[in-house]
Amino acid sequence: MSLDRETREHLVATIRRFVDERLIPAEAAVAEADAIPPDIIEDMRALGLFGLTIPEEYGGLGLNMSDEVAMIFEIGRAAPAFRSIFATNVGIGSQGIVFDGTPEQKAAYLPRLAAGDLIGSFALTEPDAGSDAGSVRTTAVRDGDSYILNGTKRYITNGPIAGVFTVMARTDQSQPGARGVSAFIVDAGTPGLSTGKPEKKMGQQGAHVCDVIFEDCRVPASALIGGVEGVGFKTAMKVLDKGRLNIAATCVGLAERIIDDMMDYAVTRKQFGKPIADFQMLQVMFADSRAEAYAGRTMVEDAARRRDAGENIAVLASCAKMYASEMVGRVADRNVQVHGGAGYIREYRAEQLYRDARLFRIYEGTTQIQQGIIAKAMAADARRRAGL
Incomplete structure (x- = not known):
């Protein structure tokens, strides 16, 4: 959706005021505590920040790219930890479902992501697969109506608080590189899924990352994004x-x-x-x-x-x-x-x-x-x- 000029200017001004009055004054406290206060997160939900790019039919604002970056220019003026708490919902934690999810997957997850009731996270990076994303080693083996996931993801943004993960895993061991990789939606709390301790970082205190570990983690076949193997990359x-x-x-x-x-x-x-x-x-x-x-x-x-x-x-x-x-x-x-x-x-x-x-x-x-x-x-x- 493209906003009309008046609406866009109003939204930009609202976010700028929020950044100046709420976020920047809280930066030092957030850095010291390594945590964003719950009342600020609730205000972000009320502003619709968690759903900036999620389609309107699922409760988001459905902004196009030009309107999105106009809002992010303003949010970016505050310490990056504030953006991080909702950015996975706006971007990597939701957009795989928006782009390629089935209607059932979209209906199940996008409204909660847009409202900020669910925090999404994107699990691609591994101990030996970061820049070389095609070398993913986490496996997803078909077993009847399920897949069994095994592997470790590293430095996963919002991992400690995520309610759902978009996980890249190799479904075809015979296919080299990216061609054998598929994308899955995995709910936090699924047996076999665990998270490591939050990492102590050089900066961006208040934004948390950790390992996400899959040990014989069984997910239904319906968790495969789009229902198609091999297109996860x-x-x-x-x-x-x-x-x-x-x-x-x-x-x-x-x-x-x-x-x-x-x-x-x-x-x-x-x-x-x-x-x-x-x-x-x-x-x-x-x-x-x-x-x-x-x-x-x-x-x-x-x-x-x-x-x-x-x-x-x-x-x-x-x-x-x-x-x-x-x-x-x-x-x-x-x-x-x-x-x-x-x-x-x-x-x-x-x-x-x-x-x-x-x-x-x-x-x-x-x-x-x-x-x-x-x-x-x-x-x-x-x-x-x-x-x-």
């Missing part, structure tokens, strides 16, 4: 293409917020009798940050429009995710430098946002994976032009 790639734009938008929002913090500090902090904002060497950092954030926003908006128009934007999504995640890291680093000694002190938040930003270059495809996707597509285009 295609489902995963559809989900990740969209998710990469969402992450790129988050990076842009966070960069813009960090720039505001940087400038607020620079115009009030004085050295040698004048604000440090007047020092030319720092002005280079300000200008570079502003230009790079603008470039990131433009890339995300362009790719989103093209996706809404029906174009295949897999390469553009990789471009946007690669650039924006690297860009926000540079901006966060400059912010620490501009703050000087204060940038190393927790009270000023610069060091926390610096640590928070670092993860964006890793998850949902590292920078190096994005570079590989982009370069391979470029080479393929060149070969076609050359008739090779």
Whole structure:
């Protein structure tokens, strides 16, 4: 669904106000407690954040990509943990069902995901299968009207609190790489499914990850997404293409917020009798940050429009995710430098946002994976032009 201009502006303003009044003031407490207060999560539910992209017939807002990134630019201005709590429902935890689920699967899960009553999680990464997603070793063996799953998933976002997992598992051992992988919906609490302890992370406190372990975990055949074996990797790639734009938008929002913090500090902090904002060497950092954030926003908006128009934007999504995640890291680093000694002190938040930003270059495809996707597509285009 595409929002009309007035509705979109109203929703953007509402989310911006929520970020400024509720989320940013709570950042320090969330980082200290490594938990988001239940009342904030309830407010997120009331705003409809858990259902931004889930179709209207299942209780969501059904936003198209352009409207989605407009909202995520705003949410991204707060510490990333706040986005993380609902982002799996908006993206990787629900979109496999939205794209490829059967009508029965959609009816069973999407309304609860849209309401935030159920937290979705995406279980792809394994101890030996991260960037090489085609090397999934978790198995799903057909046994009558069931599948039996065995394997371990690693670094699974929202794993400790998820009510349902989209799980990538190998159903055909004879098929190498991605061709033998299928996607399953597995409810938390299913016998044989367990979760490890939440990991202690460098940043993004309040967003939790853990191992998800399957030991002779029996699920009904109806849990196979779409009812078709061997297409799980295609489902995963559809989900990740969209998710990469969402992450790129988050990076842009966070960069813009960090720039505001940087400038607020620079115009009030004085050295040698004048604000440090007047020092030319720092002005280079300000200008570079502003230009790079603008470039990131433009890339995300362009790719989103093209996706809404029906174009295949897999390469553009990789471009946007690669650039924006690297860009926000540079901006966060400059912010620490501009703050000087204060940038190393927790009270000023610069060091926390610096640590928070670092993860964006890793998850949902590292920078190096994005570079590989982009370069391979470029080479393929060149070969076609050359008739090779």
